[in-house]
Amino acid sequence: MIVLFLQIITCFLFTTTASPPHGFTIDLIHRRSNASNSSRLSNTQLGSSPYADTVFDNSVYLMKLQVGTPPFEIEAVIDTGSEITWTQCLPCVHCYDQNAPIFDPSKSSTFKEKRCHDHSCPFEVDYFDKTYTKGTLATETVTIHSTSGEPFVMAETIIGCGRNNSWIRPSFGGFVGLNWGPLSLITQMGGEYPGLMSYCFAGNGTSKINFGTNAIVGGGGVVSTTMFVTTAKPGFYYLNLEAVSVGDTRIETLGTPFHALEGNIVIDSGTTLTYFPESYCNLVRQAVEHVVPAVPAADPTGNDLLCYYSNTIDIFPVITMHFSGGADLVLDKYNMYMELNRGGVFCLAIICNNPTQVAIFGNRAQNNFLVGYDSSSLLVSFSPTDCSALWN
Ligand SMILES: *[C@@H]1O[C@H](CO)[C@@H](O)[C@H](O)[C@H]1NC(C)=O
Ligand SMILES: *[C@@H]1O[C@H](CO)[C@@H](O)[C@H](O)[C@H]1NC(C)=O
Ligand SMILES: *[C@@H]1O[C@H](CO)[C@@H](O)[C@H](O)[C@H]1NC(C)=O
Ligand SMILES: *[C@@H]1O[C@H](CO)[C@@H](O)[C@H](O)[C@H]1NC(C)=O
Numbered sequence: 001m002i003v004l005f006l007q008i009i010t011c012f013l014f015t016t017t018a019s020p021p022h023g024f025t026i027d028l029i030h031r032r033s034n035a036s037n038s039s040r041l042s043n044t045q046l047g048s049s050p051y052a053d054t055v056f057d058n059s060v061y062l063m064k065l066q067v068g069t070p071p072f073e074i075e076a077v078i079d080t081g082s083e084i085t086w087t088q089c090l091p092c093v094h095c096y097d098q099n100a101p102i103f104d105p106s107k108s109s110t111f112k113e114k115r116c117h118d119h120s121c122p123f124e125v126d127y128f129d130k131t132y133t134k135g136t137l138a139t140e141t142v143t144i145h146s147t148s149g150e151p152f153v154m155a156e157t158i159i160g161c162g163r164n165n166s167w168i169r170p171s172f173g174g175f176v177g178l179n180w181g182p183l184s185l186i187t188q189m190g191g192e193y194p195g196l197m198s199y200c201f202a203g204n205g206t207s208k209i210n211f212g213t214n215a216i217v218g219g220g221g222v223v224s225t226t227m228f229v230t231t232a233k234p235g236f237y238y239l240n241l242e243a244v245s246v247g248d249t250r251i252e253t254l255g256t257p258f259h260a261l262e263g264n265i266v267i268d269s270g271t272t273l274t275y276f277p278e279s280y281c282n283l284v285r286q287a288v289e290h291v292v293p294a295v296p297a298a299d300p301t302g303n304d305l306l307c308y309y310s311n312t313i314d315i316f317p318v319i320t321m322h323f324s325g326g327a328d329l330v331l332d333k334y335n336m337y338m339e340l341n342r343g344g345v346f347c348l349a350i351i352c353n354n355p356t357q358v359a360i361f362g363n364r365a366q367n368n369f370l371v372g373y374d375s376s377s378l379l380v381s382f383s384p385t386d387c388s389a390l391w392n
Pocket of ligand 3: 093094134164165
């Protein structure tokens with residue numbers, strides 16, 4: 001999920017001399033922390049790779065992790081578009097109903113509220129879909145699996161305890177922030193796991209997210225593109241989208257306001273659909289309109305999607321995304337078209353965005369690719385994969 005606004009009223013992260021007045025806010029996500037020695041890791045598991053099981057939940061992918069001592073399992077949204085890992089915490093000011101019980105810090109022996117001078121450290125994350133979480137920061141033990149068979153334990157991980165959370169859909173327990181900011185879970189894994197992560201999203205069933213050496217995506221059929229992690233674009237993994245092909249019609253970004261050299265689109269696991277700026281988006285839509293032999297339909301979701309009456313996905317053209325460096329992703333029709341209204345209507349899974357908003361390569365478009373992030377070589381790799389079969 002793309003973050004509009006992240007506010008952490010802080011002091012603990014900075015050993016500053018002057019004490020900031022209460023309410024002083026600093027945009028943390030501009031700082032890229034050096035991969036530190038993983039002295040906080042209670043287990044040094046050289047050669048083993050941390051991983052977690054993931055499940056699909058309607059429009060997002062959830063990662064299973066444990067917080068606290070004794071470990072308490074939560075399922076939280078896998079989000080490469082944000083930094084803070086948070087879960088709903090008791091007692092709540094306002095928590096949404098979730099399927100599983102809500103985490104109760106008073107029952108965990110390792111939970112510690114972060115202190116900012118003489119008060120707790122508030123945090124707030126506002127996501128672009130107008131949802132938000134507000135609460136306080138804490139340090140807590142986070143545990144996932146590892147290939148060694150021993151649990152992968154991250155002691156004193158900074159997490160958010162959300163106590164006023166707007167969320168409409170009752171299911172997941174929070175978010176796992178996986179961007180490259182200093183507080184993201186992958187950054188807090190430390191120097192032995194320097195920004196290596198991969199996932200493989202399937203439209204159903206279970207899958208895995210891998211970190212460390214097991215996250216390296218290689219072999220035949222792999223294409224890679226440069227990721228841009230500039231401080232001007234805090235925390236996001238930006239890619240360069242050079243063109244989109246609709247069938248055989250190639251639509252260049254060059255010559256449009258969407259064109260850029262250092263990244264024009266964010267790859268985001270936490271956003272479902274793909275978002276293009278309006279002018280470029282319209283070019284792609286026109287190319288689709290040009291070849292689809294069906295009657296247009298109103299968008300049942302109210303998002304002004306391009307929709308058609310159809311009983312089959314077969315009539316729609318194949319869409320290919322051309323990322324820089326020759327990374328051409330030929331997308332399955334499922335990735336780019338979705339059946340709505342319980343059938344009978346298919347819509348293009350691309351939303352035309354206000355040009356001031358960020359463009360997003362969403363999780364549906366990434367379906368059935370093994371997607372690997374390597375922050376040291378600054379590459380994102382894609383390997384076409386049957387994700388639901390990968391670990392079965
Ligand atoms: C960051 O880490 C690298 C490699 O470990 C080291 O060479 C560099 O000096 C570090 N930078 C800072 C600012 O600590
Ligand atoms: C990092 O860890 C290595 C090996 O455990 C150790 O030799 C080194 O001194 C540590 N460096 C720092 C800056 O803590
Ligand atoms: C929760 O946050 C919202 C948004 O800022 C605010 O309007 C609301 O009053 C808060 N709820 C409570 C119970 O404090
Ligand atoms: C879900 O799994 C079933 C059985 O493996 C498969 O037939 C179906 O195509 C899958 N659906 C999606 C959306 O991947």
